[in-house]
Amino acid sequence: MSVLLIEAFYGGSHKQLIDLLQENVEDCVTFSLPAKKWHWRARTASLYFMQAIPSSSTYRVLLTSSVLNLAELVALRPDLGKLKKILYFHENQLVYPVRKSQDRDFQYGYNQVLSCLVADVVVFNSSFNMESFLTSISTFMKLIPDHRPKDLEKLIRPKSQVLYFPIKFPDVRREHDKDPEVFFKTLLKLKEKGLSFQVSVLGETFTDVPDIFAEARKDLDAYISHWGYLPSKEDYLKVLCEADVVVSTARHEFFGVAMLEAVHCGCYPLCPKALVYPEIFSAEYLYSTPEQLFKKLQDFCRKPDIVRRHHVKVDTDQFSWAALCRKFRSLLAAEAGEDL
Known part of the structure; x- marks a missing residue:
């Protein structure tokens, strides 16, 4: 039970990835919430998982998607903060489309930035996802009226990498x-x-x-x-x-x-x-x-x-689980592992 998989929005591609890792990587345990009420999951899932995840000395690695506010969770559960913490981005809230700019809730993108800062490894499912997030941080932070943080991209980029979403062909699924x-x-x-x-x-x-x-x-x-x-x-x-x-x-x-x-x-x-x-x-x-x-x-x-x-x-x-499994297993190893 060395790998702790946490998914605050267990549906779609988020579910596919967790299921794939659970089935193919040894010593995994999963805690999740149903894929409903996305906004509330992003706001409050950390408090739920604080109580739902039992303490264990066998955890070595934690992987979660960027829906979860990882910074909140490790503050609420310092024992989990000691693990190798991996944050996986299926999408990012800094450039996620909204009908009107005023509809964008600053908190969701802010949560993702905080999560990156406390993570040990930040993984994106594409270069587009990574670059659109990292290069938008500075502009996004200008929404703060004063006393803005500086150079956050420089703190996050060195621990960021791309690892394509693994698809188990020919199994299939398609707002x-x-x-x-x-x-x-x-x-x-x-x-x-x-x-x-x-x-x-x-x-x-x-x-x-x-x-x-x-x-x-x-x-x-x-x-x-x-x-x-x-x-x-x-x-x-x-x-x-x-x-x-x-x-x-x-x-x-x-x-x-x-x-x-x-x-x-x-x-x-x-x-x-x-x-x-x-x-x-x-x-x-x-x-x-x-x-x-x-x-x-x-x-x-x-x-x-x-x-x-x-x-x-x-x-x-090249996007199949067969081609990517070695990299995911290395990512989930407790030690630093190879450069992905």
Whole structure:
């Protein structure tokens, strides 16, 4: 029981990573909270874990995601502060999109900065995630009206590194931040052009679902193959394997598990030329404007063999658990280990 895994938001990619480590790394014990009420998890999870995690002399390493305020936890539990503390960033709150700038709650990003300062190792799932966080710290701290801290990036960067999120292929899984308006408006333009296509819209349903989903489901009814969450991974894989193209219209993405899973199943990817995507996909799979996305899809609808005969030039194996397991095991070793 030398590795303590703590997850304040046990769902989606956060759950996938914890489950993967629990299954494949010896001597792990996990404490988690359900993936609900994200804001409250970020605010109060440390107090819950203070009471939920029993004292033990066998803990050597602690790994948690950046949802948890690690600084609060180690202050409440000094025994945990003595462990090798690893903070894993699936996303970061300094650049996470909000509808209006005044909607951004300073506390969430501030908590992540504090967590980095007390962590021994800070790990990001992509270079985009790391650089967007570290280079935004100085600007973010200017929101403090006076007596601002200085040079925090210089304290955090030396202990920061990139370790891609590990995907256990072929197992698969797929909000205002995904910009569904662009996606559905593009499909409606294809419909207006009289083009033939079928669409599958997969994923979990959350409490706050944009109105565009209900409107699009009605307007595109004749073009829909699948709609909604598929609880069976086998069924989800089957849909991906039947598809020709996978589209992202994300306004926020720090890694993109679902896109890589779809590519692994043979889909041709179309992604924004922004965020993490240029780090993973070459230029031919990127678009800069909704108009470019529409033109690409229009061409594919008229000549589907373009994508059906295309071999996607993305080595998904480099993102697999098989390729990354040694680095994760080294990270979770009590000693410093190799440079990842």
